Amino acid sequence: MKFICLTLLLVSGITDSRSEQYEVVGPADPVFAVSGEDVILPCSVKPSISVVDMRVEWFRLDLKDSVHLYDDHEDRNTDQIQSYRGRTKLIHQELQRGNASLKLSTVRVSDEGRYKCFIQSKSWSDDATVDVRVEAVGRPPVITVDGFDRSGGLHLQCESEGWYPEPDLEWLDSEGVSLSSETTETHRNTDRFSLKHTVIVYHSGKIHCRVKRRHHMLETLINTTKNMFNSWRTSVILISVMVVLVVIAGILITVFAHKNREQENNATKFDSAVQNYNVIFSSISEFSLERDQLLQSQKIIFPKAVSHLRTHTVNVILDADTAHPLLIVSHDGKQVEYGNRLKVVDGGQDRFDEYLGVLGKDGFSSGCFYFEVQVKDQTVWYLGVARESSNRKGWIDLSPDDGYWTVSRRDERYWARDSSNVPLSLRVEPQKIGVFVDYEECLVSFYDVDSMSHIYSYTHQSFNEKLYPLVGLGYWTNENSTPLIICDDY
Secondary structure, three states: OHHHHHHHHHHHHHHHHHHHHOEEEOOOOOEEEEOOOOEEEOOEEEOOOOOOOOEEEEEEOOOOOEEEEEEOOEEOOOOOOHHHOOOEEEOHHHHOOOEOOEEEOOOOHHHOEEEEEEEEOOOOEEEEEEEEEEEEOOOOOEEEEEEEOOOOOEEEEEEEEEEEOOOEEEEEOOOOOEEOOOEEEEEEEOOEEEEEEEEEEOOOEEEEEEEEOOOOEEEEEEEEOHHHHHHHHHHHHHHHHHHHHHHHHHHHHHHHHHHOOOOHHHHHHHHHHHHHHHHHHHHHHHHHHHHHHHHHHOOOOOOOOHHHHHHHEOOOOEOHHHOOOOEEEOOOOOEEEEOOOOOOOOOOOOOOOOEEEEEEOOOEOOOEEEEEEEOOOOOOEEEEEEEOOOOOOOOOOOOHHHOEEEEEEEOOEEEEEOOOEEEEOOOOOOOEEEEEEEOOOOEEEEEEOOOOEEEEEEOOOOOOOOEEEEEEEEEOOOOOOOOEEEEOOO
């Protein structure tokens, strides 16, 4: 009997010592999230054991309320913080491997804070803290011309809004040298920041306005030409001459009026002088209007005319052998739509299997090429080019690092994908998108064909193999059956 008791005590001691060896582990560094995207908050048990039978709870340290609760083999979120409803998820399959990481969807600025991951079994419990930092990427900066000062300096104003935390804004000349802002304004609306900076330049050349945060940067440039400065110098000279003429005309009017007031035959001269004065004053007004129109015309710069781009048009035919199994490619290779649920197709290595994409049959490794795609009435689409060796299996980041250069529409917004998602602010909803590639210049540009406006450009890229046209309808599913159409009828 004593032997049995001793054995039980030893087993109990071993179990307790083993349970004490388990710990809940989180990331050592803060987790950075982007507003509008999804983020994973890491949390796991080390050494790895199943936590399926345990209690897993996530909560905010500052709010001390439940963000997500898993208990008794199911999610129990009746007491969940209202702002997190429908946005949190534990991957139940991962719980078997001791992974209790929380997926937080559609991140908001208000989600920033410190979270605690608490795991409890019948014999032990532990927790880990996860520091979440949120960044909101604002709109691309807009440069406007606000006229000249008395010394001939050109006033440029740069504005950008929708950032969090407060970003840095800097002006750079064509050599990359920083320029000092003359005036700066920063405003905070609810949880976002907007900035407005003004700089004065005295020489022609490219001027960059760059807004950046820790992980994101947006930039716009304007090319100040010699004509802009010449127009100012000309206007100063002409206005000076006209002012002198106005003064002379005023003196003449006064003299004629004083000397010949009683002489009826000089009335005509007086009227003539007044007429000359009015003509001169009108000329000044007209010239000022022309100068203002010239400045206004500098505010919008369209990089390349559509007519020029179309001289590089290539005949794009979609390759059905690369299309996701749920896509239908037309017989002529000019259209693709979602909806193939019946036909069984092979899953070859060239075929996309999660991303609803399809490539063109022909690739290009030199010169320039251009094609247009009709996106009218389709609510989810991706367009661009892909590197020949780019991965087509599983979840694809669709970034230049993975061999994809795209713009897209999803969640009723427009995006580019550089090192991170770049939101695009478009004046109108595009019906037809033009894709232009200059292989030697390592440039990929996108245009709204109907409004003749530039959408986005990837510059200074690295091309070392063939690039193929890419057309896509999102990931996994697309409820809109409207086809994307390769356009040939210019």
